Amino acid sequence: MKTSTQTAFRDAPFQLRGASFTMMVLKVGDPRNPNFFPVLAGKIAQAPNFFKNAPVVLDLDDLPPGMPFDFGQFSGLLRNLGMVAVGLQGGTPEQQKDALAAGLAVLPPSRDAKTFDPLAGSGRSPAQGMGAGGGPVEAPARPAPQPEPAPPPAPAAAASRGTLMITEPVRSGRQIYAQGGDLVVVGPVSPGAELVADGSIHVYGALRGRALAGVGGDKASRIFCQSLEAELVSIAGLYRIADDMDRKVLRKQVQIFLDDGFLHIDPVAA
Amino acid sequence: MAKIITMTSGKGGVGKTTSSAAFGTGLALRGFKTCIIDFDVGLRNLDLIMGCERRVVFDFINVVNGEARLNQALIKDKRVENLFILPTSQTRDKDALTMAGVEKILEELKKEFDYILCDSPAGIEKGAQMALYFADEAIIVTNPEVSSVRDSDRILGVIQAKSRRAEQGLEPVKEHLLLTRYDLDRVERGEMLKVEDVLEILAIPLIGIIPESPAVLKASNVGMPVTLDEKSTAGQAYMDAVARFLGEKVEHRFMKPEKKGFFDRLLRRTA
Numbered sequence: 001m002k003t004s005t006q007t008a009f010r011d012a013p014f015q016l017r018g019a020s021f022t023m024m025v026l027k028v029g030d031p032r033n034p035n036f037f038p039v040l041a042g043k044i045a046q047a048p049n050f051f052k053n054a055p056v057v058l059d060l061d062d063l064p065p066g067m068p069f070d071f072g073q074f075s076g077l078l079r080n081l082g083m084v085a086v087g088l089q090g091g092t093p094e095q096q097k098d099a100l101a102a103g104l105a106v107l108p109p110s111r112d113a114k115t116f117d118p119l120a121g122s123g124r125s126p127a128q129g130m131g132a133g134g135g136p137v138e139a140p141a142r143p144a145p146q147p148e149p150a151p152p153p154a155p156a157a158a159a160s161r162g163t164l165m166i167t168e169p170v171r172s173g174r175q176i177y178a179q180g181g182d183l184v185v186v187g188p189v190s191p192g193a194e195l196v197a198d199g200s201i202h203v204y205g206a207l208r209g210r211a212l213a214g215v216g217g218d219k220a221s222r223i224f225c226q227s228l229e230a231e232l233v234s235i236a237g238l239y240r241i242a243d244d245m246d247r248k249v250l251r252k253q254v255q256i257f258l259d260d261g262f263l264h265i266d267p268v269a270a
Numbered sequence: 271m272a273k274i275i276t277m278t279s280g281k282g283g284v285g286k287t288t289s290s291a292a293f294g295t296g297l298a299l300r301g302f303k304t305c306i307i308d309f310d311v312g313l314r315n316l317d318l319i320m321g322c323e324r325r326v327v328f329d330f331i332n333v334v335n336g337e338a339r340l341n342q343a344l345i346k347d348k349r350v351e352n353l354f355i356l357p358t359s360q361t362r363d364k365d366a367l368t369m370a371g372v373e374k375i376l377e378e379l380k381k382e383f384d385y386i387l388c389d390s391p392a393g394i395e396k397g398a399q400m401a402l403y404f405a406d407e408a409i410i411v412t413n414p415e416v417s418s419v420r421d422s423d424r425i426l427g428v429i430q431a432k433s434r435r436a437e438q439g440l441e442p443v444k445e446h447l448l449l450t451r452y453d454l455d456r457v458e459r460g461e462m463l464k465v466e467d468v469l470e471i472l473a474i475p476l477i478g479i480i481p482e483s484p485a486v487l488k489a490s491n492v493g494m495p496v497t498l499d500e501k502s503t504a505g506q507a508y509m510d511a512v513a514r515f516l517g518e519k520v521e522h523r524f525m526k527p528e529k530k531g532f533f534d535r536l537l538r539r540t541a
Contacts (some may be wrong), residue, residue: 168430169426169473170427171423171424171426171427171430172420172421172423172424172427173394173423173424173427173428174427174431187473188470188471188473190420190423190471191420191423191471192420192423192424193427206470208471
């Protein structure tokens with residue numbers, strides 16, 4: 001007996017859905033330090049309910065290169081403290097292999113890992129060393145002794161990393177994905193173009209293509225546009241096609257959001 | 271400094287080859303040494319429109335393959351000084367083009383010519399990509415109807431993503447819109463898109479509007495670029511487009527229906 005894939009899916013004894021969770025990341029510096037687990041236990045003792053059976057993702061980027069790491073043993077010790085190791089963030093191919101063998105999931109590397117490096121670099125840049133060290137002539141002679149820390153422009157950098165900014169018209173056939181953040185388009189979006197974002201989508205121009213916000217499941221994300229002429233809009237998987245849109249909102253400045261599980265398209269007062 | 275211009279559209283049948291012939295002739299008439307290359311391998315048409323089909327011995331592909339020298343394949347126009355045509359092969363297909371071969375020929379042409387005009391095939395595949403890869407400027411040929419506008423939009427995206435200037439992070443390819451087969455009566459009746467509608471979607475500068483004209487088909491059939499027909503509105507409109515391309519300020523003509531005079535009406539009635 002054969003059934004089509006469609007019916008097979010409909011009658012499946014399960015449902016597969018995307019969801020997002022907030023989890024703690026444990027950055028492991030030196031697991032051999034005898035104080036490692038006692039200090040961690042002290043931390044947990046401050047808020048035992050918060051940490052009770054909490055899922056934890058391991059990050060081994062700070063581990064000295066080449067140092068072996070026993071995922072099974074480490075997970076067991078974390079269990080004793082009431083934490084559940086569920087995955088490894090980033091890591092080398094060997095670490096990823098070992099993690100999988102120990103029953104942990106492999107997750108993509110953290111995004112803020114990169115924000116850190118350029119900042120550290122600029123703190124030690126020759127220009128800054130010269131400014132702190134006085135005269136430009138003697139400056140090269142002595143290395144800047146890491147004076148007061150440079151004012152951290154970190155928040156701005158982090159914010160711009162979270163938002164993908166497109167300042168040209170988005171042409172038919174182009175697909176743009178803002179991973180992990182918002183998408184801002186300054187210009188029109190043509191029919192046949194596709195905007196996808198984990199966060200919200202803002203179009204300063206006419207939206208004539210497709211826009212899918214909150215594709216990672218973020219129900220609070222929204223879509224904003226200057227003129228709604230879209231082929232399809234979607235938030236967190238709920239979508240509406242052009243044919244089903246209220247004629248009153250077409251070609252209007254609108255915002256699109258989820259409320260009570262329904263997709264709302266409301267005009268924005270100019 | 272020689273410039274490479276690509277005449278492209280995405281959609282077929284909108285007038286790329288006609289426009290290449292007319293525009294290239296216009297550039298030559300303005301005194302620039304110009305070469306028009308037919309990139310539509312396998313569907314050789316440019317030589318017909320230019321009226322030099324009986325003079326083709328070697329072609330673009332022969333030169334790419336090193337079977338002939340560039341000078342043997344270039345055909346000098348008999349009517350206009352400074353105008354040359356590089357015809358393509360009718361027996362091969364787009365796979366006969368190689369990026370390195372095309373680059374070598376373009377570099378060689380750049381030494382001798384002011385403008386190299388690449389007549390692109392339709393589509394967004396290899397042939398079209400090859401024709402636009404080395405472009406400094408692109409002229410997007412569009413008809414005032416929705417499918418042509420959408421395909422133009424698509425090819426603009428391809429230019430922004432896959433041209434050499436885009437890949438190497440250089441100054442982007444300069445884009446121009448050439449609206450062809452613009453039929454005033456049908457626009458008035460709402461059967462065709464208005465100029466403003468097209469510009470709203472494509473959002474690139476308009477270089478010219480070529481009115482629908484029987485002179486275009488007539489010129490193609492006798493192998494004469496319509497620019498050489500000085501009396502035709504289409505020919506004048508192409509010369510205007512060339513002037514705008516060269517940075518001159520020229521008002522758009524042929525956008526209002528001609529006022530029919532008393533005699534016109536009288537003649538039409540009796541004709």
